[in-house]
Amino acid sequence: MNCFVKVLANKLFALAILVGVGIWLLVIPALIGGLGANPVEKLLHQSGEIAIWTLGAVLAFSPLRVLFPRSRVVGAVNRHRRVVGVSACVYGLLHFGFHVLYEGGLYGLARSLSKPFIWFGVAGLLTLVALALTSNNWSIRALGGKNWKLLHRLAYLAAALLIYHQSIAGKGHWHTARWLLFPLLVLQAARLAKMLLTKSARSSRTMSGFGAIATPP
Amino acid sequence: MPRTSFAYRTWDLPDSAATPEAYYLRRREFLRVFGLGLAAFALLPPGIRAESTALNDPLYQSYKLDGVKLTPEDLVTSYNNFYEWGLAKDEPKDQANRGWKTRPWSIEIGGLCANPRKIDVDELIQLLGQIERRNYRHRCVEAWSMVIPWDGFPLAKLVDLARPKSEAKYVKFSSFFDPANCPEQRSHDFPWPYTEGLTLPEAMNELAFIAVGLYGRPLRNQNGAPLRLVVPWKYGFKSAKSLAKIEFVAEQPKTLWNQLAPNEYGFYANVNPNVDHPRWSQNSERVIGAGFFSGKQPTLMFNGYEKQVAHLYTGMDLRKNF
Numbered sequence: 001m002n003c004f005v006k007v008l009a010n011k012l013f014a015l016a017i018l019v020g021v022g023i024w025l026l027v028i029p030a031l032i033g034g035l036g037a038n039p040v041e042k043l044l045h046q047s048g049e050i051a052i053w054t055l056g057a058v059l060a061f062s063p064l065r066v067l068f069p070r071s072r073v074v075g076a077v078n079r080h081r082r083v084v085g086v087s088a089c090v091y092g093l094l095h096f097g098f099h100v101l102y103e104g105g106l107y108g109l110a111r112s113l114s115k116p117f118i119w120f121g122v123a124g125l126l127t128l129v130a131l132a133l134t135s136n137n138w139s140i141r142a143l144g145g146k147n148w149k150l151l152h153r154l155a156y157l158a159a160a161l162l163i164y165h166q167s168i169a170g171k172g173h174w175h176t177a178r179w180l181l182f183p184l185l186v187l188q189a190a191r192l193a194k195m196l197l198t199k200s201a202r203s204s205r206t207m208s209g210f211g212a213i214a215t216p217p
Numbered sequence: 218m219p220r221t222s223f224a225y226r227t228w229d230l231p232d233s234a235a236t237p238e239a240y241y242l243r244r245r246e247f248l249r250v251f252g253l254g255l256a257a258f259a260l261l262p263p264g265i266r267a268e269s270t271a272l273n274d275p276l277y278q279s280y281k282l283d284g285v286k287l288t289p290e291d292l293v294t295s296y297n298n299f300y301e302w303g304l305a306k307d308e309p310k311d312q313a314n315r316g317w318k319t320r321p322w323s324i325e326i327g328g329l330c331a332n333p334r335k336i337d338v339d340e341l342i343q344l345l346g347q348i349e350r351r352n353y354r355h356r357c358v359e360a361w362s363m364v365i366p367w368d369g370f371p372l373a374k375l376v377d378l379a380r381p382k383s384e385a386k387y388v389k390f391s392s393f394f395d396p397a398n399c400p401e402q403r404s405h406d407f408p409w410p411y412t413e414g415l416t417l418p419e420a421m422n423e424l425a426f427i428a429v430g431l432y433g434r435p436l437r438n439q440n441g442a443p444l445r446l447v448v449p450w451k452y453g454f455k456s457a458k459s460l461a462k463i464e465f466v467a468e469q470p471k472t473l474w475n476q477l478a479p480n481e482y483g484f485y486a487n488v489n490p491n492v493d494h495p496r497w498s499q500n501s502e503r504v505i506g507a508g509f510f511s512g513k514q515p516t517l518m519f520n521g522y523e524k525q526v527a528h529l530y531t532g533m534d535l536r537k538n539f
Contacts, residue, residue, distance in 0.1 A: 036307050037296030037505050038361060104501065104512030117496040168496065170304070 009076035011083070018087040021050055022094075044098040051091035052166050055128070056180045058084040059159055063191035082135050085155070089132035092125045092162075117168055124161035127154050159184070280351035287352065288363035290432045292506050298357070299439055299458055301392070301401050301411065309439035317398055319442040319459065328389070328464030331380040338443045342429055345370045345378070350433070351426060356488045356520045358452035360513075362502040367447055368430030373421045375463070381417065385465035388420040389413075390446055390457040407473065413457040414470035414484065415448065416529075424449055424525050427460075450522040452486045483539040487530070488520035492539045 007013050025046045029035050035042040061081050064074045099121075100109045112118050131152055133139075140148045167177030295310045302312035324341060327333040342348070348368050355363045376388070394410035396402040402409045419425060426447040429436060436442040441458025448455050454474050464470075474482035481495055490500040501513035519526050530538075 037292040038306070038503065039509050041361070041503070101510070102503070104503075108498075108501070108513060111498045111500070115493075115496050115498075 005072045005076050008073060009079050011080070014080040014083055018054070018083065021054075022047075022091065025050060026094075040098060040102045044095065044102050047091050047095040047098055048166065048169070051088050051095050052162055052180065054084060054088035054091060055155075055159055055162065056184060058088060059155060059184055060187055063187040066191045066194055067187070085128075086132045086135055089125075089128040092128050096121075096125060117165065120161045120165040120168075124158045124165060127158035127161070131155060131158070280353065282352045282354070282364060285352070285354070285364050287366055288355075288506050293363060293365055293431060294437050294440060296505060297439065298359075298453070299441070300407060301399050301409070301459075302439065303401065310437070312401075313438035317395075317438055319438055322443045324444070324460055325462045326375070326379050326464075327462070328466050329382045329385040330465045331382060332378060334379075338429075341375075342370075342444075345374050348429065353424075353426070353447060353449040354517075354520050354522075355449060355453055356502060356516065358454055358482065358486065358494065358499075360494075360497055360499060360502050360516075361505055362514075362516075363505045366432055367426060367428040368433060369426050369428035369444070369447070371423065372425040372427050372446070373423070375427060376417075376420055379463075379465065381465040384467050386417055387466050387469055388415050388417060389462075389464045389466050389470035390415075390460055391462040391464070392457050393459045393461045408476060410461065411457055411473050412470060413446065413455055413472050414466075415455075417465075418529055419448070419526075422526055422529065424522055450488060450519040450526045452482075452488060454482065455486050485530075485535075485538050487526075487535065487539075488516060489518060489535055489539065490516040491518075492536055 026043055029046075030039070030043070058081055061074075061078050061084070064071075065078050068074045099112070100106070103109050103112050113122070131154060134143070134148070134151060143151065163177055163181050167181075296306045297309060298306060299309035299313065302309040302317075320338075322338040323335055324338055325333075325335045327335075336344075348370060350366055350368050352364060352366045355365050381388075390413045392411035393399075394402065396409070401407075415425065426449075427444055428441070428447045429444045431437070431440055436445065438459075441456075441460075444460055445458040446456045446460065469484060472484060475484050488499075493499050500516055502516045503513050504511060507514075517523075
């Protein structure tokens with residue numbers, strides 16, 4: 001268990017997993033001809049899936065920490081919030097690149113930009129880019145912890161936009177989004193419930209705040 | 218020449234080419250060798266399974282599509298939408314071949330017609346005679362396209378056989394419904410069975426086709442065995458697969474995609490580069506098999522079959538009746 005947590009907390013390990021997913025689902029199939037009859041579409045869909053699930057993963061980290069403050073596994077995973085978040089953005093940008101390729105260049109891209117379905121994707125991705133660009137220590141200092149935290153709550157907005165983008169992407173695929181949306185909603189609801197309960201318990205013991213739980217990153 | 222109520226175009230076809238019995242018998246042979254005993258079937262590597270003898274059905278010159286490259290057979294049989302067997306396009310070739318039997322298969326022809334019947338699919342094929350091959354463009358509503366050599370017979374032949382009554386204005390097509398053997402049909406995400414429809418004049422059009430084979434071989438399960446509709450001037454979803462029932466009806470039938478998303482999938486669903494799908498442009502299409510950096514090619518009005526079908530829609534607002 002100790003060893004497992006150590007590996008899980010290792011930065012290089014996290015990076016290897018995040019890059020490895022891309023190698024496994026995008027690079028290797030491309031090399032061995034495993035992308036099927038419509039290779040660009042396959043890459044487009046795979047990169048989008050990786051992006052949205054990576055974003056989903058990072059959004060699950062905070063609620064899990066609130067719900068299981070003593071879990072060492074959750075603690076270890078939470079060390080990787082930044083790199084997981086940035087990865088979601090990178091895979092999102094890759095997805096955008098494949099979209100341009102799929103549409104056959106800039107003219108096709110321009111045409112696609114007239115569709116609300118694409119707006120949601122672009123808005124979500126731009127939000128992720130803003131968050132990725134301000135994910136460094138310098139930005140945290142420059143903005144101040146409180147502002148930075150507020151800014152990075154936009155991750156929830158991005159998630160909402162992108163889950164909607166994904167859910168309407170295919171014909172009849174709306175029901176695949178529930179596997180991502182509902183677990184995240186349940187986690188958030190549980191987190192809020194626990195925070196409120198803790199708060200009321202503490203205030204009844206005349207202790208102030210719940211800062212110890214909502215630790216800054 | 219088959220006896221039908223409407224005049225065929227002059228076909229440029231040698232008489233010697235028409236041998237329906239041969240097709241029928243050789244398919245039986247194919248089934249005996251490959252269809253009997255699913256275990257044996259499953260043991261064969263895919264490459265060998267595909268190596269049955271081509272049937273050499275006569276290709277009508279009118280449907281040769283000169284200068285157009287056929288989509289390779291392995292792509293036609295490995296990439297398609299058939300939601301009964303999975304939502305991803307590479308799933309049907311796998312899921313539909315895990316023991317699902319498409320022989321024996323009976324099809325019901327009924328509704329408002331003088332000659333309703335329930336008939337075994339092989340008997341129906343024999344009854345209709347002459348199997349022909351047609352190279353048809355196939356345009357999916359998702360903006361990708363193929364060119365597919367189908368083997369089959371004109372839908373008009375089947376309509377003639379049924380002899381629709383004068384009240385019949387539409388033809389409704391229903392795919393199989395078999396939740397016991399088709400796990401996807403046990404979910405309630407879709408109103409199974411798959412249903413589609415045509416107006417009677419559309420069904421009588423020379424292009425409307427019932428395919429029983431592809432590339433000179435009996436239809437594979439994933440492509441809609443044992444028989445499917447092919448209406449090449451409409452988006453692919455109109456061409457219902459694995460038909461179990463064909464009915465003549467007075468009212469426009471409710472169809473699956475139209476019920477699920479009426480703003481996205483109209484009843485007519487004619488290929489039209491000028492009327493976009495709400496989520497993407499229909500003005501161009503990605504050609505399957507054309508390569509990674511091939512880009513897209515322009516989509517043609519009625520998928521290039523304007524000459525044959527445009528008269529069906531004269532005076533109709535195609536933007537409204539999309």
